[in-house]
Amino acid sequence: MEREQWSSTLGFILASIGSAVGIGNIWRFPYIVGENGGGAFLIPYLIAVLFFGLPLMVLELAIGRSTGTSVISAFRSIRQRFAAAGLVIVAVVSLILGYYIVITGWVLAYALFFALGQPIEFDAFIGSYLPLAFFLLSGLAVYVTVRSGVREGIERLSRYLIPVLFVLLLLLVVIALTEPGAAEGIGFYLSPDFSRLTDPGVWIAAFGQAFFSLSVGMGILLTFGSYLGKEGLFRNAAIVAVADVLVAVLAGLVVFPLVFTAGLDPAAGVNLAFITLPAAFTEIQYGMVLGALFFLMLFAAALTSAVSMLEVPTAALMDSYGYPRKRATLLVFAAAMLLGLPSALSYTALNLEVLGTPFLDLADYAFGTIGLIVAGLLVSVVGGWFMSRSRICKEIGGCGWQQTVYMALIRYGVPAVLLITLVGSFFRGSG
Numbered sequence: 001m002e003r004e005q006w007s008s009t010l011g012f013i014l015a016s017i018g019s020a021v022g023i024g025n026i027w028r029f030p031y032i033v034g035e036n037g038g039g040a041f042l043i044p045y046l047i048a049v050l051f052f053g054l055p056l057m058v059l060e061l062a063i064g065r066s067t068g069t070s071v072i073s074a075f076r077s078i079r080q081r082f083a084a085a086g087l088v089i090v091a092v093v094s095l096i097l098g099y100y101i102v103i104t105g106w107v108l109a110y111a112l113f114f115a116l117g118q119p120i121e122f123d124a125f126i127g128s129y130l131p132l133a134f135f136l137l138s139g140l141a142v143y144v145t146v147r148s149g150v151r152e153g154i155e156r157l158s159r160y161l162i163p164v165l166f167v168l169l170l171l172l173v174v175i176a177l178t179e180p181g182a183a184e185g186i187g188f189y190l191s192p193d194f195s196r197l198t199d200p201g202v203w204i205a206a207f208g209q210a211f212f213s214l215s216v217g218m219g220i221l222l223t224f225g226s227y228l229g230k231e232g233l234f235r236n237a238a239i240v241a242v243a244d245v246l247v248a249v250l251a252g253l254v255v256f257p258l259v260f261t262a263g264l265d266p267a268a269g270v271n272l273a274f275i276t277l278p279a280a281f282t283e284i285q286y287g288m289v290l291g292a293l294f295f296l297m298l299f300a301a302a303l304t305s306a307v308s309m310l311e312v313p314t315a316a317l318m319d320s321y322g323y324p325r326k327r328a329t330l331l332v333f334a335a336a337m338l339l340g341l342p343s344a345l346s347y348t349a350l351n352l353e354v355l356g357t358p359f360l361d362l363a364d365y366a367f368g369t370i371g372l373i374v375a376g377l378l379v380s381v382v383g384g385w386f387m388s389r390s391r392i393c394k395e396i397g398g399c400g401w402q403q404t405v406y407m408a409l410i411r412y413g414v415p416a417v418l419l420i421t422l423v424g425s426f427f428r429g430s431g
């Protein structure tokens, strides 16, 4: 059967933005900025995106387009024994997807609660079995999309949801900036503390966040690249990266003005999205509507990211084992739900914990932080060192001095930074 292709460059860009823009932008980015030097954090963050995230994005797209297949078979075609590395990446994505769907379910539930005007307290919500229903619902939405194919499913979903997301975001920014706490909120969010830039922890946080947010190193862009035609890779990857940074920065402009308007603690860290912000919505005017819109936006972001993750193992089954798409999707969906179940149960009465850490938190650390970096290392080493230079040059438009700089970055810079981030993340631990 002929390989599916994106219907247009725009469709590919929207799907890639859908993958990149997720919970990481709207929930994680604002609180990480708050914790790591405010506006000054943008400096290491932009360096991370520009010099390390973007080159790796381009490399993934290049491997995918050049080999014309998904991660396991692409790696196998580079060297037989690298198929195992491809398998590791597929496993990491599936494991991340499991707990990501759990959080996507929480977001869906919150959108619904606010729309009904009845927000539930977070601890009461995740302590109940209600999240399981939303976990299943979100999983089904992801499954149905991927089952419908690259064009009819993934691309179509993003064509609808990404514009909706941007409109909602801009609307919320405008509203948040007119709230009484706006000036104070922005002061907290963006006032730069440059002294923090000498702290290596801030740099490690910036690199970790950049890789997570760009969805890079997971074989997603590699798989997406295998559906590409002759598009220029740098330009399109840059558009995706810019959109990703923009959404993250704008999300902070929504979150902090609202938190300050409600007089709440802006340094709530991971609790910001599900405890502080919902509390803020119950305080401010039109809070229920704003809350519903906010969580709807977050749901659109999370769903399109989850879809891109499910496509990786699905395409791998199709390409490596010749499964038809529908059967591959069903299998992978079932596996992801099973893998996510312990995370979905981690806060319920069953209290699934490992050594005192809730399973979901552990999964986020082991797979979403450490696993993600290891996967990124595999991509950069296999692609940078074992795919021939001429083959990469062919994909990125010639072999001039720019490409020499690029290759040096991919071969030395990116793996070095990933290694440092890996070691740094180990020492920071899961807490």
Ligand code: PHE
Residues within 6 Å of the ligand: 019, 020, 021, 022, 023, 024, 025, 096, 212, 213, 214, 215, 216, 218, 220, 305, 306, 308, 309
């Ligand atoms: N980039 C997504 C986000 O910001 C998350 C993600 C990570 C998606 C890794 C795919 C792979 O939420």
